[in-house]
Amino acid sequence: MNDSLDRYHRQMLLPGLDRAAQQRLAGATVMIMGCGALGTVAADGLARAGVGHLVIVDRDFVELTNLQRQVLFDEQDVADALPKAEAARRKLARINSSVKVTAVVDDLNAASFARHAAGADLLVDGLDNFEARYLANDYAVREGLPYFYAGAVGTEGMAATILPGQTPCLRCLFGPPPPPGQGATCDTVGVLGPAVSIIAAFQVAEVIKWLAGAHERLRRGLLTLDLWDNRLLQLDAADAPDSDCPCCSGRRFDYLEGDAGASATSLCGRDAVQLRPRPAGAAIDLAALAGHLGKHGPVKVNDFMLRAELGDRGKVFELSLFPDGRAIIKGTDDASEARAVYAKYVGS
Known part of the structure; x- marks a missing residue:
């Protein structure tokens, strides 16, 4: 062998x-x-x-x-x-x-x-x-x-x-x-x-x-x-695709083509919202941003992500930011509130 x-x-x-x-x-x-x-x-x-x-x-x-x-x-x-x-x-x-x-x-x-x-x-x-x-x-x-x-x-x-x-x-x-x-x-x-x-x-x-x-x-x-x-x-399931299925039979790929879906997504079990800016911009200098956010609360940064605790409007949010601008805002399940935190501390 x-x-x-x-x-x-x-x-x-x-x-x-x-x-x-x-x-x-x-x-x-x-x-x-x-x-x-x-x-x-x-x-x-x-x-x-x-x-x-x-x-x-x-x-x-x-x-x-x-x-x-x-x-x-x-x-x-x-x-x-x-x-x-x-x-x-x-x-x-x-x-x-x-x-x-x-x-x-x-x-x-x-x-x-x-x-x-x-x-x-x-x-x-x-x-x-x-x-x-x-x-x-x-x-x-x-x-x-x-x-x-x-x-x-x-x-x-x-x-x-x-x-x-x-x-x-x-x-x-x-x-x-x-x-x-x-x-x-x-x-x-x-x-x-x-x-x-x-x-x-x-x-x-x-x-x-x-x-x-x-x-x-x-x-x-x-x-x-x-x-x-x-x-x-x-x-048991049918032996063949459903003739009325918009994907299998209609060859419509609404999710893949961006006609369905959203750029703000609530995350399972997290009391958090993921934000993905459209279009994505240039890579963010996480280390530089960490220096600024350190004034507002504890910050951790590595090559992959930045994490900061931010006190804002009487609440504490946890911002996890990735180099492509994608962010997870923990402490809310409201997309508009998450966008406000992102705009204030990261920019839009």
Whole structure:
């Protein structure tokens, strides 16, 4: 056996996962969209399985409340204020140095998605909102890429394998996204760590099947579970895309083309708003800005981001600013208030 494959010996004993299948995994590029609870479990599993190149895209940084369920992070990552994608890259390098991990600290939106997804063989969902998922779904359908969906909130999880042209897409399955404030989030109902881990493990298994060439083993339909109620269901889906689907059948990619979506996004479980200026300007000198913001409160700065506590209008906001001008304003879920804080301390 090739020494480089020795670590996968137990995996290669399985039917359908022989040496040739393992080499297919090693030659694959997988884009992991989001590196929170779902994304860390998926990245960990795929790196240990020997997927050759993981592209991890995440806009956020590591916080103490993440450690309950986000398996690649620890307290030192919190103290260092590391972006999640970079913290994951460092941890995965210690788990499997033969896997290439590209960390992308950015938001996934209509302007950036195709650039970050270039060269990917498939998409793995570690996202936390419908807007981003429908953006990914648009790209998957347009490019004919497999999209491995998963979601978890409360004690529930669900997963589906989307094969464009062969199975219903995400918009076929779920229809229009729920209006803001009407969908359950980890902020409103919480999240159970094991529910995340289990549904992401199903997701990873599906990816391994696909890359190994065991396509006949792929799960068809929507898998749902509730760990608190001890419920596991496989919901059958149609054998083909919905003829009325605007994405699959109509070939309308509203999210990818920027006709749907917003530049201000409330973040799950964070009492925070992400702002992405349009158009993006030149890179911000974070160190220089830190000198100015230090007059208003504690500031941390590194090569990846600036974080400052700002007392304003009788409230305390936490500003996390990235070099491209993207910001997360914590301490409010009101987009207009977040924009006011940004304009005052960063500029517009």
